Amino acid sequence: MNLWFRLLAMLLRRPWKKPVNGLDTTVVKMRVWPLDLDFNRHVTNGRYFTLADVGRMDYVLRSGTFRVALRHKAIPVVGDVWGKFRRELKLFESFEIHSRLMAWDDKWVFMEHRFVRKGRTIGVVIMRGAFRSAKGLVHPQYFIAEMNLDKVSPTMPEWLTSWSQSCDGLSQKLREE
Template sequence: MHMLFRTLLHVLFLSRRRPDLGHYDVAKTRFITLPTDLDINRHMNNGVYFSIMDVARFDMLVRNGIWNVMREREWYPVVASETITFRKSLSLWQRFTIESRVLGFDDKAVYVEQRFVRPGPDGQPEVYAQGFIRGRFLRKSGGTVPIPELIEAFGTQPGDGLPDWIERWGQDVALPATRAAAPSVWR
């Protein structure tokens, strides 16, 4: 329940007080590790990282204008795949920033990179954890929003497109379509 409150706090109040962003700019969202974020080892629980990444993505969507496009067109985002790599732990009351950026599209999904960052010993930003999200946009009336329609709404992706490895990751972790067979068979 506390994630709902964190999300509402950011989307309704904090995001609107921060500078607007371009669709592909890096959004920086500040957080603090709360007692409800901790696990038995007294550091942030690995599942909480994903939940806080959700909050930071909503902050990014509000600030880069995609939130308004979604509301006008009755779209909503869903996560299809996500992965995270941990480097250092976040402890109680530590302040940290999540840096979020839309990387681009493949033929089915949108990719986002997110980093948990704190000041390092030299004062420069240091990555504590890094996550990648493969997401889709769905219509409230049903169905998936096609990538050409997303590109029309958000603009073409920056640079040379997605790195090859992230497209392979997206393909390798994808499950069958919702209407296809997906038996649970262990090998």
């Protein structure tokens, strides 16, 4: 099933969902459809990143992040994504995407999208993103302040800090080429 149909389905169900605090976890329920599968008849690894977009949009809408973005005339942009797949999802299986804000720094926000089936983690997608306006990147502190969150980010795990630094190094190398 195309991402647009999933986004539409999520939006149609959205009015019944309550707003959440910026550090809460949001949950979107889904099902595996034929177009999600690869030749091995399970969800293709690239599809997890696409499905995480739906979870992220649900979080952005329910946490009020979208209101802050509208005030700054900013759009969300994904900088880097990392995924770990532990178990397979097969045709017509139901699953949930649990999305949460993990941390932030001077430039990026870090989100986790945990794919869960029957209480077990199937896979995890970590996203490093930002909001961009015509004037450039909008500092995460604007969002944090307007979402009534503490200015100090939750502690980033060492692996997340290392991953972010390696992404910065790769970005610098690409700019030099």
